[in-house]
Amino acid sequence: GAVVSQHPSRVICKSGTSVKIECRSLDFQATTMFWYRQFPKQSLMLMATSNEGSKATYEQGVEKDKFLINHASLTLSTLTVTSAHPEDSSFYICSALQPGLLLQFFGPGTRLTVL
Amino acid sequence: ELKVEQNPLFLSMQEGKNYTIYCNYSTTSDRLYWYRQDPGKSLESLFVLLSNGAVKQEGRLMASLDTKARLSTLHITAAVHDLSATYFCAVTGGGGGADGLTFGKGTHLIIQP
Numbered sequence: 001g002a003v004v005s006q007h008p009s010r011v012i013c014k015s016g017t018s019v020k021i022e023c024r025s026l027d028f029q030a031t032t033m034f035w036y037r038q039f040p041k042q043s044l045m046l047m048a049t050s051n052e053g054s055k056a057t058y059e060q061g062v063e064k065d066k067f068l069i070n071h072a073s074l075t076l077s078t079l080t081v082t083s084a085h086p087e088d089s090s091f092y093i094c095s096a097l098q099p100g101l102l103l104q105f106f107g108p109g110t111r112l113t114v115l
Numbered sequence: 116e117l118k119v120e121q122n123p124l125f126l127s128m129q130e131g132k133n134y135t136i137y138c139n140y141s142t143t144s145d146r147l148y149w150y151r152q153d154p155g156k157s158l159e160s161l162f163v164l165l166s167n168g169a170v171k172q173e174g175r176l177m178a179s180l181d182t183k184a185r186l187s188t189l190h191i192t193a194a195v196h197d198l199s200a201t202y203f204c205a206v207t208g209g210g211g212g213a214d215g216l217t218f219g220k221g222t223h224l225i226i227q228p
Contacts, residue, residue, distance in 0.1 A: 034215055043203065043218045044158075059215075093157055097214055102146055102165070104216065106158040 002028050004096045006107035013084055014115055021079045021110045023094030029074035030096035034104065035067075038091040050077040084114045117142050117208055121219035128194055129227055136189040136222045138204035147187045148205045148216065149178050158203070161189075194226045 056069035095104040164180035
């Protein structure tokens with residue numbers, strides 16, 4: 001299947017700092033990518049839809065000024081957690097939608113710990 | 116608001132047994148997905164079901180979809196330890212963007228020798 005990578009896989013930061021997470025589709029062009037968040041032992045929650053060349057669409061309750069999404073190219077979307085706080089600690093997973101197919105391919109995830 | 120409910124949320128079973136995981140969703144959806152997640156890992160795609168009556172099988176896993184009842188099942192046949200994982204169903208719709216997935220809470224499956 002298609003490959004989606006995320007970087008970094010794990011990050012620990014201090015409260016108040018910003019963290020950028022990259023999501024790349026390695027073997028196809030993705031006009032649409034998605035960002036999900038998963039708290040321990042819970043399900044995945046859709047945070048936002050990232051559209052190449054346009055603004056992201058955020059889910060209700062997700063602060064767009066806190067979670068900045070940039071989909072600068074057809075293979076790269078970035079999520080920046082600004083002024084991170086301990087409650088932002090979570091597993092962040094991106095997915096990419098391959099045009100013409102019905103599958104979302106998920107990245108390996110980024111575990112964020114905010115101290 | 117689209118809701119996806121799975122049951123059971125936790126299942127412990129012995130190798131060799133059969134069992135079924137159920138997934139109900141609240142509103143019409145285009146597609147239903149089943150994923151597997153191992154601890155600390157991301158999601159592995161198992162099945163995508165598109166139409167009423169769709170049935171797909173891979174190894175010891177079989178998924179079906181009844182769109183009229185808004186119900187999907189994931190059936191495990193003659194379980195083996197390697198199938199221990201958390202299984203999620205998810206449907207499209209209910210989100211702000213096209214094709215964003217709404218997930219069930221997951222079924223944590225433990226298969227004991």
